[in-house]
Each structure stands twice: as structure tokens, then as C-alpha cells.
Amino acid sequence: MSVIPHLINGELVTENGRAVDVFNPSTGQAIHKLPLASKETIQKAIDAAKAAFPAWRNTPPAKRAQVMFRFKQLLEQNEARISQLISEEHGKTLEDAAGELKRGIENVEFACAAPEILKGEYSRNVGPNIDAWSDFQPLGVVAGITPFNFPAMVPLWMYPLAIVCGNCFILKPSERDPSSTLLIAQLLLEAGLPKGVMSVVHGDKAAVDALIEAPEVKALSFVGSTPIAEYIYAEGTKRGKRVQALGGAKNHAVLMPDADLDNAVSALMGAAYGSCGERCMAISVAVCVGDQVADALVAKLVPQIKALKIGAGTSCGLDMGPLVTGQARDKVSGYVDDGVAAGATLVVDGRGLSVAGHEDGFFLGGCLFDNVTPEMRIYKEEIFGPVLCVVRVNSLEEAMQLINDHEYGNGTCIFTRDGEAARLFCDEIEVGMVGVNVPLPVPVAYHSFGGWKRSLFGDLHAYGPDGVRFYTRRKAITQRWPQRASHEASQFAFPSL
Ligand code: NAD
Numbered sequence: 001m002s003v004i005p006h007l008i009n010g011e012l013v014t015e016n017g018r019a020v021d022v023f024n025p026s027t028g029q030a031i032h033k034l035p036l037a038s039k040e041t042i043q044k045a046i047d048a049a050k051a052a053f054p055a056w057r058n059t060p061p062a063k064r065a066q067v068m069f070r071f072k073q074l075l076e077q078n079e080a081r082i083s084q085l086i087s088e089e090h091g092k093t094l095e096d097a098a099g100e101l102k103r104g105i106e107n108v109e110f111a112c113a114a115p116e117i118l119k120g121e122y123s124r125n126v127g128p129n130i131d132a133w134s135d136f137q138p139l140g141v142v143a144g145i146t147p148f149n150f151p152a153m154v155p156l157w158m159y160p161l162a163i164v165c166g167n168c169f170i171l172k173p174s175e176r177d178p179s180s181t182l183l184i185a186q187l188l189l190e191a192g193l194p195k196g197v198m199s200v201v202h203g204d205k206a207a208v209d210a211l212i213e214a215p216e217v218k219a220l221s222f223v224g225s226t227p228i229a230e231y232i233y234a235e236g237t238k239r240g241k242r243v244q245a246l247g248g249a250k251n252h253a254v255l256m257p258d259a260d261l262d263n264a265v266s267a268l269m270g271a272a273y274g275s276c277g278e279r280c281m282a283i284s285v286a287v288c289v290g291d292q293v294a295d296a297l298v299a300k301l302v303p304q305i306k307a308l309k310i311g312a313g314t315s316c317g318l319d320m321g322p323l324v325t326g327q328a329r330d331k332v333s334g335y336v337d338d339g340v341a342a343g344a345t346l347v348v349d350g351r352g353l354s355v356a357g358h359e360d361g362f363f364l365g366g367c368l369f370d371n372v373t374p375e376m377r378i379y380k381e382e383i384f385g386p387v388l389c390v391v392r393v394n395s396l397e398e399a400m401q402l403i404n405d406h407e408y409g410n411g412t413c414i415f416t417r418d419g420e421a422a423r424l425f426c427d428e429i430e431v432g433m434v435g436v437n438v439p440l441p442v443p444v445a446y447h448s449f450g451g452w453k454r455s456l457f458g459d460l461h462a463y464g465p466d467g468v469r470f471y472t473r474r475k476a477i478t479q480r481w482p483q484r485a486s487h488e489a490s491q492f493a494f495p496s497l
Contacts, residue, residue, distance in 0.1 A: 003033045004178055006041060006202055007185055009048035010195030015041055020175055020204075025091035025322040026312035028360030032089075034175055037203035042170075042210035045199035049141040049168035050216055052196030057138050057166040064164045065114040070191035071160070072108045075101065078187060082180050086151055087313040089177035091321040091362070092275045094314060097152070097180075104156030104184075106445035107463050111160035117468050118165065127497060130480040136472035138166030139218040139242065143211045145232065147224040148174035148324055149278045149384075151181045157449065157463045158221045159188075159198060165471040170217070171200045172207050176324055212236055219470065221462065222246065223280075225382075226408075226454050233457035244458040244470055246450060248382040249410030252285040253439060254399045254425065255293050259415035263437070265300045267415070271439035272388040273308060273366045276320050278328075280455075281411040281433070281440045284383060285372070286390045287399045294392045298347055298370050301388070305348045305366040311355050322355075322362040323385060329362040332385030336367050339378035339389075345370040350386060374402060382408070396421055404430045410451030413439050432456065 004022065005012040014035055021030035037045075056064075075082070079098055086097035110117075122133040144158040151174060159169040173181040178200075185200045201207055211217050212235045219242035222232045226247035236243035253271070255264055271283040288294035313321030323329040333351050340346050350365025364386060372379050372389040379389055393399045403412055413435030414425045422436045432451040435441030443449050443464065450461025460466040482488060 001030060001033050003035065004182060004202065006035065006037060006045075007182060007189075007200040008041070008045045009199065010189055013041075022089055022176065022178065023325060024088055025324055025362045026314065026358050028326065028358075028362060032179065034178060034202050036175070037172075037201040037207040037210070039206070039210045042201055042203070042207055042214070045170045045201050046141060046214050046216050048196035048199055049170055052194055053138075053140055053168045056168060056194060056197050059166075061114040061118050061164065061166075064166070065112050067188070067192045068108050068111045068114070068160055068164060071188050071193075072105055072112065074187040074191055075105050075108065075184065078183070082152060082183060084314065085180035085183060086177065087321070089179055090148065090151060091313045091324055092278075093318045093321055094316065096275050097313070100150050100153040103442070104153040107156045108160045110445040110464065111164040114164035118472070126478070127480070127495070129482055130478060132476065132478045135475045135477065136165065136468065137475050139471060139473060140167060141170065141216050142167045142219040142221070142471060143170040143172065143217050144221045145172045145208055145211070145224065146174055146181070148176040149275070149280065151177045152184060154223045155181055155184070157223070157467070161463060161467045162221075162471040163193070163197060165468065167471055168197045169199075170211065171198070172203055172211065173200065175202060175204060178202055208232070212239065212241075215239075217241065219243065220245070221470070223462070229457050230454075242470065244450075244456070244460050244462060246280075246456050246462060247454060248384075248408060249280045249282075249451060249455050250285060250380075250382055250406055250408045251281060251283050251411040252287050252399075252403045252406070253283045253412070254287045254396070254403075254414040254416075255289065255297060256396065256414065256416035256418060256421055257290050257293050258417045259293070260417065260437075261293070261296055261300065264415040265297065265304065267437075267439040268301070268388070269304050273305070273320055273386045276323050276364070277332075277386040278324060278384055279440070281442055283413070283439055284388060285379065286388060287402060288390060288392050289396060289399055290394065291392060294370070294390055298368070298390060301368055302348055305368055308366050310353065310363060310365060312358055312361065320366070320386060322358075323364055324362070326362050328385070329364050332364055332383055332387060335378055335381070335383045335385070336387060339369050339372070339376060342376045342378065344372045344376060344378060344389070374405070380407075396424070400425065400429055407454045408451065409453035410455035411435070411441055413437070413441060432461070
């Protein structure tokens, strides 16, 4: 079994100490050992970042952007290799892995605009002989902690932008599927990034706590589950750090009686079962307005769920791979047991699925529940697996109330042909990302990504314009160059025009 190293100050390093296994979820076999960084190892990454910062912050933004242009090319050239690594350790299909990489590359493209996005604002003659401007300056050493479900895309939400803004970045990826994340960081160094500007350290709570406690780390970006997001936000802000912590989700799709049902069904199949439901924007609840819509939806979904092509993610032409770990598979299965016990109707049962040739893989077939009600655990909690719950309501208002009452507010969508209903939904729904006939409304890189309520702790969303704000601080400069011959008397009143 090979050991996956840390990447610190441009060097691949391993350490003796605590380690965990990384699995191939399609075979159920451990394939790599992953060292868990000690506090000392984290400090080495911090020291390297601190040492690299003065020169990097003074590197012209256009030069920083040139590194990102080369990085984008390297990512595109290595798409197949990266997708293979994602699929081997995460389990998602190769096509899905390539898709997440493409969405990640969008963020590198946005970062290529560094000279434009860091221009700041300038006002001439704000007073006699006085000009003023505001500048976006980097924070220093910043860190990111990322989840298993997008090992390429979510880190790319963070560090390309943080780095072009002039910061040095330490990434602590998920310990479940770190190989693609590490390869991508190596490509960034190959693109010409100075050593120390970006380090990757593997680890668990101990590594994260070391980053939280380090006074040199000025900001933390986190993406993962809500309890950990809340913890990192509380501990980080308590120490005066800037924190954006994106958490879990329960995303509802509303189906109106006038929806184009066939297209809605196709959209729901991908959004609920793609990536085995392990997406923070996955649709896990279909809210049907009227029994007629619900009956028709369930009738159309059942044969499609039963026909899902499920197998090892690295094989071609599949719809779904396995869940990421045996523990994740058992947890999702446990939710299905719980839903049955609570009285929901299990219309399609994916439990106990065995894939020929991959009998030890962490597979679970698509599951569909009907007649789910809001007090059930399968409705309230994030399942993070291939389980779709149908909830029946009588009106759009009732559907919206249900969504607004839910603790999470990451994504949602409405399927309708009625512009008035769609407009009301967009205006009044308490969710951060909304789709109209779009099931996974993940914003493009030049907008920003973030949920509301307990799906995000912090003020600024990830990437795009909010990302620029997050990774920079403003400095307002007011400058006066008096004319040579003039003499200005002291002024004791507060300066005004
Ligand atoms: P997770 O919270 O278990 O882990 C995320 C990161 O936190 C990992 O790097 C992990 O090592 C670290 N971590 C785990 N336990 C910790 C602890 N006790 N203290 C400090 N750090 C700890 O999440 P996951 O299982 O990797 O990912 C799935 C979750 O992420 C889901 O809840 C999903 O909704 C969420 N997610 C949210 C978004 C979003 O944008 N809102 C995007 C992707 C995933």
C-alpha cells in the first residue's frame, strides 16, 4: 500500500505517527495509507507560508494570474488522470468526476482576471488637492478545510482566488479521497507557483485544531457538515479570524401541477441519484403540489430508479457508483430502515444491492419514499445518499412554508410553467441558491456560492465576488499633495468640504 505524502514548501513529505487507510469504495479494499499531520507538521506548512508571503504579496497581480493561466492548461491536459483518481477513491463515475473538475477549472479562469478584480476604486479631488482610493490587500496566511464529496472542485473554489489575491494558502483536504487534491496542488507548483505559497497537509480534527489555534492563520474557509462548520466558525471567530463555513443541506424541489413532468423527472433523477446523492446540492425532497402530481411523479420515477446503471465508478457508461465508505453506506441504509419504521412508504428499496465482481464494494441502490411527513427523521436530517423523499402538499404556499421552516437553506428549485409562481418563489424562499426549472442551481464562478440558515456560518459566500472580499481586506487611502506655494492654516473643525 503506498503512502500519500503531505506537500509542504514544495516538497513531498511523510511522517511517522497516526495514519488512516484510504479505500477504493468500489472494491471495499484499502489502497493507500494517509498520515495524519501532527501540530509540528502543520507548523512547518505555516512557517513556509509565512516566509513566502512578503514576496508573493508584492508579485504583480498580472504575474500571479499568469501562474493561473498555466495551471488551467495543466488541469485540462491532466483531466483523465485526475478523474481516474477521484473516481478510484470517491466512487463517483468518471463522467461525474470530469464534470466536477470542469466546474473547478471555472474558478481558475475567474482567478486569471486578478489584475481586473484587484483594481480597487479611485476618486480624484475628493477635497482640495486630495485624491482617495481603496485597495484590496491580502490577509496573509489563510487555510481551507474541505469535504470528501468534491475533492477537486471544492478546494478549487478556495485557493486559486486566495492565491491570486496575494495570500499564501494551506489546504487540509478530506482524509477519504486526497489523491486527486494532492495531484492538482502539484500541478499548481508545476505551473510556476513559488514554493510555500501553497501547501497541502492531510489530517483530522487535530490538524484542523492546529490551524484554528495558529495566530498566523488569518482566515479559514470550510466546507463540510453542519456540526463541524459551526464548530470551526465558533472557534475561529473567537480567535479573531475571518471564517466562512459552509455546511450541510436538505434541498427541496417543488413540482407545480403545470410543470413539464417528463423534463422534471429527468432533472430529478440526475439531481437526486447523481454521485449517489453525495452532493450538497443534491435534491433529496420532492414537494408535490397536489396528489395528482405526486402520483404521476412516483409512477414515472419508479422504472427509472430501478433501471439505474450502478457499478464501479471507474467503469464507463454508469449512472451511479458506490457510496464513499462502508460506514456511509450503513448510515444511509439506517435512514431507510428508520423511514420504514416511521411509516413512510418505501416505493423503491435499494438496500442489499450486490454488484457482480464487486461484492465487497459500498453499494446501495436508489431508494424512493412516498408519503413522507415533516416530523420524520428522513425528512429533517441530511441523509447524503441515493434516497429521494416525496412530500405531498396542497398549495405553493404550503410548499414554501415547509422549505422556509427547514433548518437548512442551501439550494432549492421549482418546476413550473407559471412565471408568477416562479417569481414569488424566488422572492420569498429562504434559501441561498434557487433554480427555476434548474435542479442543481450551482452558481457559475463569477457569481458566489452559499446557502442560508444552518447551511452557512459567516457573512460571505464562497468564490466569485464574495470570495474576493473574503480573501482581501480593504484599505482606504486619502492623499493630499499641496500646491507648492500655498500655506494651509490649522483646521480645528472636523474636515468637510
Ligand atoms: P465532514 O464535516 O465530515 O468533513 C469535512 C472536513 O472537516 C474534512 O476535511 C474533515 O477532515 C474535517 N473534520 C471532520 N471532523 C472534524 C472535527 N471533529 N473537527 C475538525 N475538522 C473535522 O464532511 P464530509 O463528510 O467530508 O462531507 C460531506 C458534508 O459536506 C455534507 O454534510 C455536505 O452537505 C457538506 N458539503 C457542503 C457543501 C456546501 O457548499 N454547503 C459542499 C460540499 C459538501
